[in-house]
Amino acid sequence: MKFSVHRAAFIQYLNDVQRAISAKTALEILSGIKLDLSEDGLTMTGSNSDISIETVISIADEQAALNIERTGSVVLPARFFNEIVKKLPAETMTLEVNERFQAAITSGSADFTINGVDPEAYPHLPEIDSREQLTLSGDILKQVINQTVIAASKQETRPILTGIHLAFKEGELLAVATDSHRLSQRKLQLTGKNEADHDIIVPAQSMNELAKMIGEESEDIEIQIAENQILFILGNTSFYSRLLEGNYPDTTRLIPQTATTTLEVNAPEFLRAIERASLLSHEGRNNVVKLTLANGQATLSSNSPEIGNVEEELTFTELKGDDLEISFNPDYMKDALRSFGQSEVLLSFTLPLRPFTLVPSEANGDFVQLITPVRTI
Amino acid sequence: MKFSVHRAAFIQYLNDVQRAISAKTALEILSGIKLDLSEDGLTMTGSNSDISIETVISIADEQAALNIERTGSVVLPARFFNEIVKKLPAETMTLEVNERFQAAITSGSADFTINGVDPEAYPHLPEIDSREQLTLSGDILKQVINQTVIAASKQETRPILTGIHLAFKEGELLAVATDSHRLSQRKLQLTGKNEADHDIIVPAQSMNELAKMIGEESEDIEIQIAENQILFILGNTSFYSRLLEGNYPDTTRLIPQTATTTLEVNAPEFLRAIERASLLSHEGRNNVVKLTLANGQATLSSNSPEIGNVEEELTFTELKGDDLEISFNPDYMKDALRSFGQSEVLLSFTLPLRPFTLVPSEANGDFVQLITPVRTI
Structure with missing residues (x-):
């Protein structure tokens, strides 16, 4: 593979994917970032045991000015690659990967060669069947997350309480988190087609990372739910989180209805x-x-x-x-x-x-x- | 003792003294800040095993608007006192200490009572005999510190190398630091009366803290040197540091005089x-x-x-x-x-x-x- 790209725009995309990558990982290859260059653009993927993030730099993105010379794939050491890209001297950078997965990164008069690995070993992202149409505006979703996530438990003694309970039903979303000492609950009327009927628990940590990715310009976010995964689609970026298994405690009767x-x-x-x-x-x-x-x-x-x-x-x-x-x-x-x-x-x-x-x-x-x-x- | 003071100005003084106070201290009383109220003003003192800082809020300081009702002394828990002062609600605060060294801090509608201790137990600052006149402008001293301190050793294996070697002689100051892998040397012509003749080693850490206290407006700093102490006087603030004992290695012949x-x-x-x-x-x-x-x-x-x-x-x-x-x-x-x-x-x-x-x-x-x-x- 070989391409050149505007460094400033590339760094923006890289930052998003980096959120999913953890230095401490049981699976060595997940400390890497996967780059996949097709005729249409560059797909970058990062993943840990909880979340996976995939973002696509399209050849249509004028700011990125992606110039594709030869398609291909590689997995590069994520943190190190990230640091190099950020410190390169020139506006543009070129990345060329040979058949032994060695990547030559050049920018101005600086030449880096770093050892990558075969992308075949990288795990596949979950496939989610998308029949439903479930859309929320970015700023509303961010608000729901920030309002509830504070009450989620930080302790693993009752793992189910480390999640946020999301119940989509009858055109309404009910989001609840509790660590058994406090509780936060947000109700939301859904707009558009309202056939969604789901009862899921998303790790609060995942929701926190998602909230950080939602920018000031509130674009619509598409949500797709499968048996053990939830997918949020933000423009060119797909954010996957695993779901927590188990039954969330019934919290509806905890909230007192009267006051003295x-x-x-x-x-x-x-x-x-x-x-x-x-x-x-x-x-x-x-x-x-x-x-x-x-x-x-x-x-x-x-x-x-x-x-x-x-x-x-x-x-x-x-x-x-x-x-x-x-x-x-x-x-x-x-x-x-x-x-x-x-x-x-x-x-x-x-x-x-x-x-x-x-x-x-x-x-x-x-x-x-x-x-x-x-x-x- | 009892006084009231403008909180914003008081915090500035407090920040300076706080530099000398460490949470981890062998001597319990040194985790405290000493307040000493006389007819002329409020003296605050902080100290650790390396440095001591004393600052005086004069009744002439209009910004501080110090209003003295009753003189006296106390030692208060420094970190806690500092946090309280910073979070008080009103512009002015009042501090009143009773005979059991309990301090009542009031500001707006907030009333704190905290337990202080008898200032008699607080160690005395070193007395330094000041016959000599040695003065440096603040920005020059700050520059000398910042240029040399980087080369001082961070390891205690050779304690003498954790200091900066200052040689005042024949109207010149030679400042040297080395960790044996690198060395930094700065020479300075002294102005004014130049009779100072001293060969001392000041802990680099002390010099670092001193540099942070030297503000943008470069006032003159008076220096007084005794057998095992150095004192820097910055306006209302006295900064004491212990000196390192021992002989500094001869570094004069290390610097090559030719180049190929x-x-x-x-x-x-x-x-x-x-x-x-x-x-x-x-x-x-x-x-x-x-x-x-x-x-x-x-x-x-x-x-x-x-x-x-x-x-x-x-x-x-x-x-x-x-x-x-x-x-x-x-x-x-x-x-x-x-x-x-x-x-x-x-x-x-x-x-x-x-x-x-x-x-x-x-x-x-x-x-x-x-x-x-x-x-x-």
Whole structure:
């Protein structure tokens, strides 16, 4: 194979594929990047045990200015190839691979020769049958991911909880994540043809990587689902993730429908107060802060006999209902508040040891965060 | 003690003192910051086994707007205090310490109480007798440090080489650092009264921290030297460092005075070529690149049978003298080249296994970097 390409454009494509490639891999060949040059363009593939990314540089891409001299395929050491490409001196680079899979990379007066391997040994991407039409706008999908992924478990003790539960049904998508201490749920009306009926669990890590690939310009993303794989198609790039096997716990009845106390606050202001209180709770043995709602006042406090204590009277928009004292992990609260951006948030409480919820004040029931309190003496 | 202060200005002072405070310290009290409030201002002190920093917020500092209600002293947990101050909600903060050394920090509606300790237990700063007048402009001192510190050893096998050798003599300062593979030397004519006669070794780490404290506005820095301490006075801030004990090796005869081959290059251009070549040398077993000067051409190359090879023809300003092939550690070359900034650099060689030098092309003998080549087969 032999081609030349504009380096800056090539690096963009390379960065996307690189996301799927991990230095630590059980399968040696997966530390490499696969290049496949046909008459129509250059296909690059990266993969790890969870995700695979394939991107195509078309000969029609004027920015890339791909010039194909001889088609062929190779697998090159990904990290090293990436570093070389980024440091080359000239605007254009040429890559030529011989029959022993040695790749000569030239740019300006610099000549690199690196040893590649036979692409025959590279695993095939899963084949997904695409009868269904399921499309989401990029910015909506990114929002759904960012709102839910925070509540997914980071621990492998219950692997199913490291995923995001996606239920497509009756023209609606319900996305839920929980680590059993907190839960995040987002509902979404699907547009277009709405026949999709799927109940799947996607690793949160995969969704995180996908969210990073969705750019500012919100193009539509096509979704295809197979038995153990999900495929997201973003323009020239295909993003595959494996699905988690097993049954996701029933979370529908966890969210309380009534409240005896409600507090409405500005999310970023409340976040800063929580950050201050958590400075102290992080130093102490128990990472807990206490919210006291009494006499028309809202007070945040944390206390550790060895270290000291902190108390802050909060400003709020509205406080209604019964007096209440409730303790919680401030880190869960921080994650939850950040997901609301600049908006006003309504906190709804029942009893000191029952989960409480956060929803945007302009609530339409589409997005809810739930936090389980901590028992204190 | 009790005072109020403008938080933004206070944070600036706090950042300076914080440099001397390490979380890991054998002496528990040194993880704290000492505050000492007199009628004239607030003195803050931080210290570790190598350096001590003392800074004074004067009541005359309008930006700090220090308002003293009651004098006194305390030692507070430094990292925690620092984090609290940075996150406080209002422009101003008040600190009040009671007789049990509990400090109440208030700002806006936030109230922190943290446990401090008795300042009596805090070690005293060294006393330095100041008869001499030795002054350097801040930007010159910063330059001298940055030019030499790169060659100091990072390994404790020969502790003396972890320092920078400073010889003040006959109106001149000679600063030298070497890790025995490379050496950096900077000469400086001293201005003003030039009676200083000192031969000292300052830990390179201390000099690095000092360089970071020297701001853009180059104020004069006063230097005072005692038997085992050096003190730099930067405005309101005193920076103390211990000195290394022992005799520094005689480095004067290491620098070759003649050359059989010289190469003049642009420092940043040559640096980028070295960076490319080192991508390959870093992957291989020996971290070595080869420079070939022959037939009026300069070629950089690196080769590793398992990984591949790289070759690049260099652009240069001038090449003179005998043909030569020389191999070296590219990381030493990178550090050396970075110290020359954007300038042209003259490389002078004698034999393939003898040290070679780099000096600015507009040479006046004041600054020289020396690198020992690597023997290759």
